Amino acid sequence: MGRVIAEISMSADGIVAGPDTSTEHRLGKDGDLLHEWMFEGTDAEAGFAAKLFEGTGAFVVGRSMFDMGVDPWGDDGTFKKPVFVVTNRPHEPVVKGPTTFTFVTDGVESALRQAKAAAGAENVVLMGGGTTLRQFLLAGLVDELRLHVVPLLFGAGVRLFDAEVGAHVKLERTEVEATPNATHLTFRVLNSQR
Template identity: 90%
Template structure:
C-alpha cells in the first residue's frame, strides 16, 4: 500500500495562497511567486518537482483549488491520474484527457478512501489547498508532509497552519534539500 503524502508550497511565514484568491488571481495576489521554483528553478528543484508524480496513483484536492486551477491545468488536466475533489457542492465528473476529476461530497475521509482504491499500491498525494491539507493533517491521515518553503514573506493570505488552539501534529524530518528558490522539507508524520 502506498503512502498518503501532503505536498504544498508556502512562504516563510506560512502562507500557501496570497490574499484575494479568485479566478483572476488563482493563488491570490502574488501567489504565483510560491511556485516559481517549479518553473524557473535549479536542476535540484526539477528533481523535487518530478517526485510529485513519481509513484503517485491518485490525487486529492479541495474544491477551491479545483475551481481556480481547472482552466490553467489545460485540456489534459495536468495530473494524468484520477483526482478526487473534496466538496460540499455536487458536480458531475469532469474529464480532461487522461485526468478525471471526481467530486466527493461525503467528507475528506471518503475522498481519501476512493483515492486509495484508485491508486492501488501507489501513493495518494494531497495537493491542497491549505484548508484541505490542514483537515487531513489534523485528522491523522497523512504519512508524509512535503513542504516547499519559498524565501518570501507575504504577511497576509491563506495560512497552512491556522488551526484550533492546542492542536499539534508531530513531525519527524527525513530530508532537506536547499536551493536558492526554496527549502524543500520532507517529514514523516508519526501516528
C-alpha cells in the first residue's frame, strides 16, 4: 500500500503563498519565487521535482489551488494522474488530456479514500495549498511531510502553520538535502492515524 505524502514549498518564515492571491497572482504577489527551485534550479533540484511524480498514483489539491492553477497547468493538466479537489462547491469532473480533476465535497477522508482507490499500490500526494495540508494533518491522515524551504523571508502571505494541525504532530526527520535554491526536508509523521 502506498503512503500519503504532503508536499509543499515554503519560505524560511513559513509562507506558502504571497499576499493578494488572484488570477493575476495565482500564488499571491511574488509567490512564484517559492517555486523557482523547481523550474530554474540545478540538476539536483530537478531530481527533487521529479520525485514528486515518482511512485505517485494520485494527487489531492484544495479548490483554491485548482482555481488558480488549472489554466497555467495547460492542456494536459500537468499531473497526468487522477487529481481529487477538496471543495465545498460541487463541480463536474474536468478532463485535461490524461489528467482528470474530480471534485470531492464530503471532506478530506472521502477525498483520500477516492485518491487511494485510484492510486492502487502507489502513493497519494497532497499538493496543497496550506489549508488543505493542515486539514489532512489535523485528521491524522499524513504519513510523510516533505517541505522545500526556499531561502527567502517573505514577511507576509499565507502561512503553512497559522492554524491548528493537531495536538503536537510528532515528526521524525528522515532526510535533509540542501541544494542551491532550497533545503529539502522529509519527515515521517509519527502520530498518523492511518
